Amino acid sequence: MKRVYVNEEWCLGCHLCEYNCAWANSGIANMTAALKGKDIYPRIHVEGDERITFAVSCRHCEDPMCVKSCIAGAIRKEDGVVRINRDKCVGCLTCVLVCPYGALAPAGDGIMQKCELCLANSCGAPACVAGCPNKAIVYEDR
Amino acid sequence: MRHHVIIGNGTAAIGAIEGIRSVSSEDSITVVSKENHPVYSRPLISYYLEGKTDRERMRYRDADFYGKNGCEVLYGVSAEEIDSEKKEVILSDGKHLSYDTVCVAAGSSPFVPPMEGLETVPKKFGFMTLDDALALESAITKDSRVFIVGAGLIGLKCAEGIHGRVGSITVCDLADRVLSSILDAECAGIVQKHLENNGIKFLLSDSVVKFEGNKATMKSGAEVSFDVLVLAVGVRANIGLIKAIGGTVNRGIVVDRKMKTSVADVYAAGDCAEGYDASIGANRVLAILPNAYMQGRTAGINMAGGEADFSTGIPMNSIGFFGLHIMSAGSYDGERSEIRRGDVLKRFFVKDGYLGGYMLIGETDRAGIYTALVREKTPLSEIDFEAAKESAGSRIFSSNVRRKKFGGAV
Numbered sequence: 001m002k003r004v005y006v007n008e009e010w011c012l013g014c015h016l017c018e019y020n021c022a023w024a025n026s027g028i029a030n031m032t033a034a035l036k037g038k039d040i041y042p043r044i045h046v047e048g049d050e051r052i053t054f055a056v057s058c059r060h061c062e063d064p065m066c067v068k069s070c071i072a073g074a075i076r077k078e079d080g081v082v083r084i085n086r087d088k089c090v091g092c093l094t095c096v097l098v099c100p101y102g103a104l105a106p107a108g109d110g111i112m113q114k115c116e117l118c119l120a121n122s123c124g125a126p127a128c129v130a131g132c133p134n135k136a137i138v139y140e141d142r
Numbered sequence: 143m144r145h146h147v148i149i150g151n152g153t154a155a156i157g158a159i160e161g162i163r164s165v166s167s168e169d170s171i172t173v174v175s176k177e178n179h180p181v182y183s184r185p186l187i188s189y190y191l192e193g194k195t196d197r198e199r200m201r202y203r204d205a206d207f208y209g210k211n212g213c214e215v216l217y218g219v220s221a222e223e224i225d226s227e228k229k230e231v232i233l234s235d236g237k238h239l240s241y242d243t244v245c246v247a248a249g250s251s252p253f254v255p256p257m258e259g260l261e262t263v264p265k266k267f268g269f270m271t272l273d274d275a276l277a278l279e280s281a282i283t284k285d286s287r288v289f290i291v292g293a294g295l296i297g298l299k300c301a302e303g304i305h306g307r308v309g310s311i312t313v314c315d316l317a318d319r320v321l322s323s324i325l326d327a328e329c330a331g332i333v334q335k336h337l338e339n340n341g342i343k344f345l346l347s348d349s350v351v352k353f354e355g356n357k358a359t360m361k362s363g364a365e366v367s368f369d370v371l372v373l374a375v376g377v378r379a380n381i382g383l384i385k386a387i388g389g390t391v392n393r394g395i396v397v398d399r400k401m402k403t404s405v406a407d408v409y410a411a412g413d414c415a416e417g418y419d420a421s422i423g424a425n426r427v428l429a430i431l432p433n434a435y436m437q438g439r440t441a442g443i444n445m446a447g448g449e450a451d452f453s454t455g456i457p458m459n460s461i462g463f464f465g466l467h468i469m470s471a472g473s474y475d476g477e478r479s480e481i482r483r484g485d486v487l488k489r490f491f492v493k494d495g496y497l498g499g500y501m502l503i504g505e506t507d508r509a510g511i512y513t514a515l516v517r518e519k520t521p522l523s524e525i526d527f528e529a530a531k532e533s534a535g536s537r538i539f540s541s542n543v544r545r546k547k548f549g550g551a552v
Contacts, residue, residue: 006548008541047535054544056536059552065510068157068439069432071185072195073202088199090189093506097460097469098432100518101547102508102534110465142551 001080002141004044004117004126006054011046011136013053017128018042021057024118024127041107043115044128044137055128055137058082058103058115066095066104074112084114144169146445147231147239149221149383150247151175152184153431154412154438156203158245159211161442161450169446171213172239174231176220179272180205185431187275188303200272221248224383226405243445246384246395246403246410247438250377250429259353266371269300278304281370285309289358289366291350292374293320295461300372301342302463312366314345324459324470329487329501333468340464379414379427392416394427399451401441409445411437421456421472421499421516428455454517460506467506472499472516481531490531495521508534 019035021042028034044057060082067075067082074088075095091110107113117139118126129139146162148155151173159171186200208215216233223232224244231239252268260266267278278300282288286308290297293315301311315322319330320337334344345364352359358366379394390396390404394416401409401417411417412434419426433455443450458471476493486504490497490512497515511534514520530538536547 003551005550006544008544008548047537049529049537052537052541054536054548056548059548061552065432068435071431072183072200088195090186090194092185092460092462093467093469094432094460095510096506097458097471097509097513099508099510100514101552102511102536104510105507142549 001060002117002139003060004057004115004129005138005140005142006056007136007138008052008054010134011048011053011055012134013046013048014133015046016131016133017044017055017137018046020127020131021115024121024123025113027121039108041105041113043105043113045105047102055132056101056103057128057137059101060115060117065098065100069094069098075114081116081119082114083116083120084112086111086113144242144446145240146171146442147241147244148173148247149231149244150249150412150414151177151179151181151215152247152249152412152434153181153202154247154249154415154434154441155245156181156207157435157438157440158247158409158411158442158445159213161439161444161448162446163211163442164439165443165446165448167212171211173208173213173215174219174221174233174239175215175217177271177273178218180208180215182272183431184271185299187269187272188299190272190275191279191300191303191307192305197272221246221383224387224405224408226387226408229407241407243407243409245401245438245441245445246380246408246414247412247434247441248380248383248414250379250413252373253376253378254373255375257350257353262355263353263371264355265369266373269296269372269374270377275303278370278372282308286369287367288312288370288372289314289368290372290374291315292372292376293317293344293346294323294374294376295321295459296377297372297374298337298463299461300374301337305340305342305464308370310343311341312343312345312368314348314350314360314366316347316349318347320344320346321461321468324457325468325501326474326489329468329489329503332485332487332503333463333466336466337463377413377429379416379429381414384408384410392425396425397437399440399453400444401437401452402444409441411441417455418453419456420454420519426457428457430457430459432458456513456517458513460509466504467502469502469506469509470500471513472497474499474501479531488531492522492527495523497522497527505533510534511536511538
C-alpha cells in the first residue's frame with residue numbers, strides 16, 4: 001500500500017509540508033485564514049540538524065506499537081492506515097512513549113492526532129507530498 | 143475446530159482473542175469475565191472521574207467486538223479451578239468448561255496490608271476497577287476530605303481524578319518518595335512539588351498505625367481526619383489457579399516467551415504473568431497495559447496453532463499529572479547522565495554500551511526513540527548519543543539507518 005517515504009538528500013528544510021498538513025486538516029478552505037497568526041500542530045515534522053533535514057510522519061507500520069500500546073483502545077489499523085479516535089484519547093502519550101520513529105505528537109489540546117494520509121480529509125492524498133517543492137517526500141507503493 | 147477458554151476479560155484477554163483470530167476464524171472462544179462489564183480501559187478510571195472520558199468512550203473495543211470475533215462471554219462468574227487432567231475449567235457457578243487450550247488472563251488484586259481498625263472505617267475503596275471508581279464517585283462530595291494510602295501510579299492517578307470534585311486530598315506512603323517504583327528521589331521530588339502546588343498533601347516515609355472510624359493515626363504521630371479512604375498500596379498477581387495445580391509460580395505465573403505456563407496447554411498473560419523482561423534479561427511481572435496486550439496476543443497466536451514469541455517486553459510508563467508529563471523505561475543501573483533545562487530533567491542510564499533505561503520529566507517529545515534504544519539494545523557507538531540526550535530525534539542515526547526507517551515499508 002502507498003505510504004509517505006522520505007528522500008532526505010532532497011529536503012530543503014522549508015517546512016512547507018508542516019504548513020500544508022496543518023492547512024489540510026484545518027477544515028478551512030483558505031490557507032491564510034487557516035494558518036496566519038496561529039500556533040500550528042502539523043502531523044508531519046521537519047527534523048534534523050545543521051547537516052541534514054528530513055520530514056517525519058507516521059510510517060503506518062505493519063505491526064504498529066502504538067495500536068498495541070494505546071491504553072484507551074483509541075488507535076486502530078484500518079485498511080492499512082493507522083487511525084486515531086480523538087474522542088477516546090485521553091492524552092496519556094503512551095503512543096509517544098512507544099513509537100520508535102518519533103512520529104507522533106499531540107495537538108494543541110493535548111489530545112493526540114496523527115497522520116492518516118489525508119484519506120479522511122478533503123485532500124484524499126497526502127497534502128504534505130503534494131506541496132513538497134523538491135520531492136523530498138513521496139507517496140508511493142514500495 | 144478447537145475450543146479456547148480465556149480466564150479474564152481485560153486487555154490481555156482481548157490480546158488473546160485477537161491473537162487467536164489472526165490465526166483461526168473457526169476455533170471457538172469462551173471468555174470468563176468476573177466483572178459484569180464488557181472490556182473497558184482500566185487505566186481510564188481516573189480519567190472517568192476527572193470527566194475526560196465516559197462509560198461509552200472508555201470501552202477498549204467496540205460494543206460488537208465479541209460478536210464479530212465469535213466469542214461467548216460469561217459475565218459475573220469466575221474460574222475456581224483448572225483441572226489439567228480432564229482439561230476443564232470449573233466455574234464459580236458450578237459449570238465445567240472443557241478446553242483444548244486455556245489462557246489465564248486473571249490480572250491482579252489489590253494488596254491490603256493488615257492495618258488495625260480498618261474495619262471501623264465507614265467509607266473505604268480500592269481503585270482498580272470501574273466498579274471501584276463508580277463506588278468512589280458515589281461516596282465523594284465537594285467537601286470530602288479524602289485520604290489515599292499509597293503514592294504509586296494508582297494512588298496518584300486517583301488523586302488527580304477526584305481533585306476537582308472533593309475538598310482535600312492527603313496521600314501517605316511508606317516510601318520516602320512518590321512513584322517509588324519508577325522514579326528516583328530527585329525526579330520524584332519534582333513530581334511531588336508539582337502535585338503539592340496543585341493542592342495535594344503528602345505524608346511520606348509514614349504509615350497508618352491505627353484507624354478509628356474517620357481518623358488515622360500515623361507512625362510519625364500525625365493524625366489524619368478524613369471522610370473517604372482509598373487503599374492503593376499495591377497489587378499482587380492472581381497466581382492461585384496455577385499454584386493450586388502445582389504449576390510454576392513466583393511473583394506471577396511463570397511463562398516462557400510463547401506465554402506457556404509449566405502446565406500443558408495452559409497459557410498466561412498480562413498482570414498475572416511473569417514473562418521475560420528484556421531490560422534485565424530475566425522474568426519479571428510487568429504490570430503495564432501494552433505488555434498485557436502483547437503477551438495476550440502472543441498467547442492467542444500460539445493457542446490457535448500459530449508461532450509467536452514475545453521477548454521485547456520492558457518496563458515503561460507514560461503518566462501525567464496536572465499537565466506535567468513523565469516517562470520512564472528500562473532499568474536504572476549503570477552510568478547516569480542527565481540534561482537539565484529549567485523545569486526539564488532527563489536522566490539516562492548507560493550499561494555495557496547500551497541505553498539501559500531513562501526517566502524524563504517535563505520533556506517527552508519523540509521519547510519512543512529512547513524506548514526503542516532500550517528495547518532493541520542499540521549499541522550507542524552506532525548513534526550520536528550526545529545529541530540524543532539533548533533531544534530525541536532521528537538525526538542521531540546514520541543516514542543508512544534513516545533510509546531504512548523512512549524509505550521502506552516497516
